[in-house]
Amino acid sequence: MIPSPIRSHPYRRRPADRDLPRTPGVELSRVAGVEHLSDPVGPELAGGGGRRRQLVGREAECAALAAAVSALVEGDGRIVEVAGEPGIGKTSLLDHVAGLARANGVQVLNGRAPAPGSDVPMAALVDALDPYLARAPQARLAEIRPDHADLLNNIFPSLRLSGARSLAPAGVPAAARQLRAVRLLLEVLAADRPLLITVDDLHNGDRATIDLLCHLLDAPPRTPLLLVVAHRRRQSPARLRLALDTAGQVTRVAVGPLAECHLDALTQVPLSAGRRGVLYDLSGGNPRYLSALLASALPAGPTSEHLELGAFPPDVESALAAELELLSTTARLVASAAAVLGPEPVDTGLLAEVGGIAAEQVPVAIDELVAADLLRPVPGGGCFAFRHRVVQHAAYLATDAGWRLAAHARALAALQGRRAAAAVRAPHLVRLAVPGDVAAVEALSEAAETVVDRAPDTAVRWLGAAIRLLPATAETAERRIALRVRLGRALGAAGHPRTARAVLHEALRMVDDHPSPARAGAILLCARLERQLGRRDEAAALLRAGLTPSDGARPGDRVALALALAGVELTSGRAGQARRWAAGALGAVRHAGAVPATVRAHALGLLAAASHLRGNRAARGETDRAAALLDATLDGDLREGPESAVWVGWSEILLDRFDSAVHHLSRAIDVSRGAGRYFPLLHLLCARILAYRCSGRLVEAAADCARALRLASRTQCRELHSVATTTAGLLDVWTGVGGTGCPPASAPPTLAPPVVGLPGTLALAAYAETRLALGDPSGCLAVASAAGLPELEPWSQVGWYELFTRAALAGDDPAEAARWATRAGEVAGRLGQPSRSALAASAAARILALRDPAAAVVAAQGAAEALVRARMPLDAAHAHVIAARALVAEGDPDRAGGALRLAEELFTRCGARLFARQANSERRRLLADAPTGARKSRRQPGHSALTKRETQVATLVSEGLTNRQVAARLFVTQKTVEMHLSHVFTKLGVTNRAALVRRVHLAGLPQAQSS
The missing domain is CATH 1.25.40.10 (Tetratricopeptide repeat domain)
Known part of the structure; x- marks a missing residue:
């Protein structure tokens, strides 16, 4: 038996599948299982009393599509272009408009362009129309001309138009006749009932499909037909982009990133302000990337752009893997090599060595990867980068484990030959080094130190690997202590203060057995974490214990510990103790030799702030000296000691020098970049918020509150989070x-x-x-x-x-x-x-x-x-x-x-x-x-006589009773008292209780009317 052409057609879907609408919001549901917010579209588009809700964060896009459907229902057909990045939600919008059209009685057909390489002409349109043509009304199809019927039978497998004959008009090319025939078919299908056709992935469309769309733009159908096409503009043919851009009747729907405020609705899990901001920055507002990051980001709370990713959700992995499978073998090798080299921009000179291919094959492979929008050129250089970190990780996961390990070895050898920096070699070392490799330990430690401010999670991983690689011997004890102190700092910067505190306490216990110069640094870091967790008493006790053994302690360490203790005492409300410790630190500075100017400014600022709080008027000179030292400090030195600006700014606020305080605080904020300085940056922001608020700059204060909230949430700093939250609430009201x-x-x-x-x-x-x-x-x-x-x-x-x-x-x-x-x-x-x-x-x-x-x-x-x-x-x-x-x-x-x-x-x-x-x-x-024409004239009392009840209310108020007390005395409600009092104010020409009291005492009350 000869198989039916319908079944043998490669793009034929089962009728049962075609009759079922796709689930609206499929891409957004991958994120969290939610599809829509509760905003309904207008009732004029909710046919049959149905109500449809807009997609999360797509109000403007849904409104444009709803307008197109409304016009279609009124008999006006058009073409709608839905353009956006991969994973941004174009398919969700197509599903939304399809459901909206069905609710309004529109016939809906859905199609998708197949992967590149298909030899079926007009495959996307065949995918949409072919299932419907098998059951379309034959009486309507009979209107198609015989010469067009023959052409259409050759395109659509389900179509069997009778009377077809190959009668071609002279001089008209077959391709042009084919386009005209398809357009007339669409007109026939939409003649009795408005028709919506959606075409997804049009950037993959074959030449005939692109020709047809260009033809429809030039000669739109004359019956109510709405054609909604979705594509990626970067991968679409230039002539398609030009045709869409120059056509007058095209409705353009540019699907951009979602806003940060939509993340909570998408994830359906509570997100802190810090994590919400990080996830938004990493995903770029792209739902597919957000889904991948939520499922695979390690650790659970990412705090930097350089985070480790694990396995992806199946739907995200399959979507990204499908893009890679379309590549040639050489292009896949180059993509894998680029993925091994990391998310940073890739030097093309390394791709051949890492991928194990000939150098002359790389340029052609890069062209293919750029055309597929997997790699993008980096402006200003000859490097390329993946379009997103998630795409790079998908390419990395697609490689075989053995090949991947060998590629890392080749990459490390190539980078060592080029004398690359430790941070560049570290991602490969961490996968290849074995215990006892001291050189690898040094390289990982150096690499972690260079990235801790911009990528603390990465520093945590590298330092953890270094500690595991370092042998546990007496000779390496001091090195192990130093590595743990660095690890504690990185964990604190990454937003894990409790874990960091445990690591630093372990380092301090090791110091008891093996005295180390890292002791003071460990105490300072641990005390900062105690403060961050709201444990100021514990921080003060730790710092006092660090100051107790004076023998062998370096003067610089004692100064740093004393200043930290003075800061703890001052923020705890003990200004007297803070002044004593700050004065002691200032005295120790004179014996410490050469110390940075920021240290002296720090001590003077603390001393001045504590003095001003206690009402010491003689501390102005200390503020002046501290400000002068700060002004003479270079940005690099200030970046290493931003706490000095905190207390100089505070002392200036207490002296009403708000502009000067904002200047010094702003300078320190500008140079305090990096995760390792989050805690002093929070204090700087909170001080500047107060300076802005006192000086009446509420807009700037609100902006700082938003930034402080994000930082405090990221670092789990409860006290400063409370300051930012309550101040932000106050500013919202004001x-x-x-x-x-x-x-x-x-x-x-x-x-x-x-x-x-x-x-x-x-x-x-x-x-x-x-x-x-x-x-x-x-x-x-x-x-x-x-x-x-x-x-x-x-x-x-x-x-x-x-x-x-x-x-x-x-x-x-x-x-x-x-x-x-x-x-x-x-x-x-x-x-x-x-x-x-x-x-x-x-x-x-x-x-x-x-x-x-x-x-x-x-x-x-x-x-x-x-x-x-x-x-x-x-x-x-x-x-x-x-x-x-x-x-x-x-x-x-x-x-x-x-x-x-x-x-x-x-x-x-x-x-x-x-x-x-x-x-x-x-x-x-x-x-x-005011009386008409009056100018500085005293108002005459008693505009009109008071009623008996109003007289009673006015008399009792003038005696000092509150509204509540008056109500109780007269056995009426407080609302009634307020009403009578309002009438009294109007009749007597006063506007407040004080004026009423004066009026009663000076002139008495006018004679009461009978009630």
């Missing part, structure tokens, strides 16, 4: 979230880390400010017990007392507010710091406005001027608002409006949109209440 200017509905109810020391105090202060800004003064005041105010340093106490003054007034407790304001004034008087005195004066002006608005105006304006001189415009704007409200109570609306306008300008300049809106609303209300 500046408005997402550009809307609307604060969030709520803030975190509690703080996770214990509130101790300087970082905890900063975090708690930001949290309390957030509660107050969100309208929760009681929540703000509740923080007082957690803050431990009596134990705080004077500089911090003034800020807390001013904050609680505002909170008590917002909570209708003027007596409590007066107590807080008095405390602020007392502490500020002892401290003698201009900005602290101005903040205390601002708090006093708020209390003064309750009984003497005229004096409050003078006090608030004086505080505003002092705050402007201190470069604190945000606080100055608040002082202007206090003055404006006192002026309203004085009956001077014009001057009050001017003060509010100035406050609004300052708030806007700082980026504090919340306060700017409030000032604007208050000014507009004041203008609306």
Whole structure:
């Protein structure tokens, strides 16, 4: 029996398979088993009441496809180009548009171009149409002309048009007649019912398929046909790209990388800010690469771009292996050699030696790999690199184990002959070296030291290999200690502080048996990790123990340990102890010989910061000397000692020198690149956040918060993570979230880390400010017990007392507010710091406005001027608002409006949109209440008589009762009291409780109406 042409056709799919739509979001589901977010498309496209949801992060692309389907339903056909990198999600979009079209009653046919080398003309279109043609209405197909029927029968195996005859018009080439016949076939198929045809992998299309698409671009079908094609532009023929770019009716959908915020939806697992950022950077927002990284990245928390990969998920591995299988034998060898040489750009001169092929074969193989978009030229040199790290690893896994080992040996021999750097030889050494190879140990150790800042995970692997290779003898004890100290540093930089701490404690135990110069370094690193984990007491004890044995200790080591201990004491809130240790370190510097300028600046900065916190006015000279030393330091020296800038910046912040602090902190941040400096970089960022916040640069502060959050998450630094989190939440409220200017509905109810020391105090202060800004003064005041105010340093106490003054007034407790304001004034008087005195004066002006608005105006304006001189415009704007409200109570609306306008300008300049809106609303209300044509005229009391209930409310409020107390006294709800009080304000021409109190005491209340 002769087999049917339909069954023998190589691209014929089973009808049962063709009738089942492909699963939408297949590429995204490879990442996490999720396909869509919950955004529905418009109801006009959800035929039959169905609802379809958009793909994750593809709202714009789905909207363009939905518009094309909507136009198709209305009878308008067109061509849609979906272009993007491999694995970016083009197939998911094709599946999405197919499902959307089916829901709207459109006939959908799906096709895919086969792998290159197919000899079937128009294979992609045959794949799409052939299953449908077998069951297409014969009456409709009968309309096709006989000469076209003959051509179509030759293209589509399932098509058996009757009456076909080979009657070719004279002078028309067969290829042109074939294109015209296919176009007419498409018109016939779409005549009765709109038709959608999707073609995937068009870059693999044969010449006839490309000719057909170009023909359809020149002569579009006249019936409702939507053709959606997906391709990789890098691999597509130039004439296809040109035709798509120059055609007017093409809808172009460029599928770019996903945004970082979409990673959580794709992975369905909680990601820390640090790991989310690393995964996004490594994957480039590509779903397929993200899937591979999630499944194979070793260790579980990658922290650098040079990470080790394991096995890939089967679907990702098969997709990448399919690309490699299409290569010639020589090209596969070159790709394998390039994979062995690593993810870095490959020197083509090594490919022949590593691959074991003739040198003259390499250029042709590279051309093939570039055409397949596996390798890409590196701009500015003659090197090539894989298009992605995941592709390189797939090529590496595709090699046989024995060939791979031999290739590493050939690569190592070639690199040693070229005297390559240790970091270049290390990936091969780690696979080839045997225990006892001391030369390999030295090379791996040297290589790890060169990459620890940019690739700490790689350094961890190389140092671990070096420790395993080094023989455990008495002669190698000191070397083993040094390697463990380096390993602890690399583990800490890679985001594994607990493991690093265990390694360093092991190194310290080994030092007890074999004294080593690495002892001080191990103690310093271990103490830093203890601080990173929030264990400051343990860090201080460790540093004290390191300072105890004075015999044989090097002066430089004692200076470093003393400075570290002073820093621990200062961040723990013990400024007196910090000053003593910093002074001791400064004295030891004089006996240590030649020490870097950063060390002296570090000691002076710590000494000055501790002194300023304790209210020592004589420490300005120490700050000046430290700043001068820092300015004279070269960038390379500052990069080795960035902690000096932390404390110089802090001492300048405490002196209101915010611009100078930002300058010094920014310089240190700019040079502190690399994972090994994450911890000091976090401290630098947190100090600059405070400087930005105090100086009213809220946008810059928010940017630093985002960066600090990412670093703190990566390094598991809980305390500084808390500072960045709470400050970011506060700035979101002040500046408005997402550009809307609307604060969030709520803030975190509690703080996770214990509130101790300087970082905890900063975090708690930001949290309390957030509660107050969100309208929760009681929540703000509740923080007082957690803050431990009596134990705080004077500089911090003034800020807390001013904050609680505002909170008590917002909570209708003027007596409590007066107590807080008095405390602020007392502490500020002892401290003698201009900005602290101005903040205390601002708090006093708020209390003064309750009984003497005229004096409050003078006090608030004086505080505003002092705050402007201190470069604190945000606080100055608040002082202007206090003055404006006192002026309203004085009956001077014009001057009050001017003060509010100035406050609004300052708030806007700082980026504090919340306060700017409030000032604007208050000014507009004041203008609306002002008498027409009045200019500096005192407002006449009693616009209209009060009702009996309003008189009762006004009287009780004037006696100092809160709204809650008034409600209880009158047996009404608090909302009712607020309504009556609002009416009282309007009728009496006042805008706040202070003005109402003054109005009642000076002029009494107008006669009440009968209720």
